[in-house]
Amino acid sequence: MTGRSQTGAGDLLELVRSGRAVTRGALQQATGLSRATVGQRLDRLFRAGWLREGAGGPVDSPLGGRPSITLEFDDAHAVVLAADLETRHARACVLSLTGEILAEHSGTLVIEDGPDAVLGELGRWFAELLEKAGHRAEEVCGIGLAVPGPVDLESGRVVQPPIMPGWDGYDIRGRLSGAFTEHTGTGPVPVLVDNDANLMAYGEQRTAYPDCSAFVLVKVSTGIGAGVVVDGSVYRGIDGGAGDLGHIRVPAGTEALCRCGSYGCLAAVASGGAVARRLAAAGVPAASGSDVRDLLASGHPEAAALARDAGRQVGDVLATVVTLLNPGVLMIAGDLAGTPFLTGVRELLYQRALPRSTARLEVVTSRLGERAGLIGAGALVVEHLYAPERVEERLLAMGV
Numbered sequence: 001m002t003g004r005s006q007t008g009a010g011d012l013l014e015l016v017r018s019g020r021a022v023t024r025g026a027l028q029q030a031t032g033l034s035r036a037t038v039g040q041r042l043d044r045l046f047r048a049g050w051l052r053e054g055a056g057g058p059v060d061s062p063l064g065g066r067p068s069i070t071l072e073f074d075d076a077h078a079v080v081l082a083a084d085l086e087t088r089h090a091r092a093c094v095l096s097l098t099g100e101i102l103a104e105h106s107g108t109l110v111i112e113d114g115p116d117a118v119l120g121e122l123g124r125w126f127a128e129l130l131e132k133a134g135h136r137a138e139e140v141c142g143i144g145l146a147v148p149g150p151v152d153l154e155s156g157r158v159v160q161p162p163i164m165p166g167w168d169g170y171d172i173r174g175r176l177s178g179a180f181t182e183h184t185g186t187g188p189v190p191v192l193v194d195n196d197a198n199l200m201a202y203g204e205q206r207t208a209y210p211d212c213s214a215f216v217l218v219k220v221s222t223g224i225g226a227g228v229v230v231d232g233s234v235y236r237g238i239d240g241g242a243g244d245l246g247h248i249r250v251p252a253g254t255e256a257l258c259r260c261g262s263y264g265c266l267a268a269v270a271s272g273g274a275v276a277r278r279l280a281a282a283g284v285p286a287a288s289g290s291d292v293r294d295l296l297a298s299g300h301p302e303a304a305a306l307a308r309d310a311g312r313q314v315g316d317v318l319a320t321v322v323t324l325l326n327p328g329v330l331m332i333a334g335d336l337a338g339t340p341f342l343t344g345v346r347e348l349l350y351q352r353a354l355p356r357s358t359a360r361l362e363v364v365t366s367r368l369g370e371r372a373g374l375i376g377a378g379a380l381v382v383e384h385l386y387a388p389e390r391v392e393e394r395l396l397a398m399g400v
């Protein structure tokens, strides 16, 4: 039992948004509230502009009597901003509340320049994107940010990130909200920060595998990280550390120095950066994971062989992950995601994991590609702001 009643305006909105009850009659039935009480609560949601009557005609009421008008979430009353930071590159967009990208920009933004410069620049990008999308800054209800490091969700700060020098413990929320205000002249907005693999997993699971109750995404780019979505929610562990696979020690890596300062990490032998170093040592010009991606796309044989080898290293670790979590989908994303890497993953995975844990497992590559982090970040903001427990305080703040 929770202390909160399950029949407030926020709960009705949740029922409509999820499609579980979309008429007044169905809401009465789902909540046990009277017709008059449902009407009063819906009125508040209509006045806030969060709910509208559906475009389709009336449907039969579950309580009998007159056919009822369907209700739907009105996604026109606000927009969301989202950004996804890579080590040397970033992507940002304006999203509708239902996750449609309305304007998008990507360009060079170097994590090592530090949070003050990077987040300041993002504020400028956001202002330009809003103009491009034809939306006012006042319509923005929140900002979602994906970063390549472990995040403490409570504080929105990164915790000892190996590839984000200068960001440890920095007030990302405050700075990004401030940069938004600086460039648009509007008041502060809520900012949510999460790890990139978590948000990619969240975006992909909701979009392509909504019925999968145990979903794992592994991002292999500059680093290696995993996002785990269980029963529709990101599983973060007790302090945001879940899924940080890149620094598991592997036997093949004893000689390899990792960016975290240790020797023998998985990321030091099987990440995009590690493959680039091995290619460079063999005389193939490659300096980063994205260079490796380009080589793979052009069918470069040495890049393919090294990517497959990296896939085997990661697959060995994933055998344990799959045995522990028994996921329905294991998705490979990031610079190395492609046939050679996937082949390597499968080789080791099916060899090392119990047949039972892989019998119904789908091993796939990303569906949303480079937009997965943005879609996930946008969804995180919307689910946070329209969660039943937050709807009530937001309605009161609006005087509704």
Ligand SMILES: [Zn+2]
Residues within 6 Å of the ligand: 246, 247, 258, 259, 260, 261, 262, 265, 267, 268
């Ligand atoms: Zn490491």
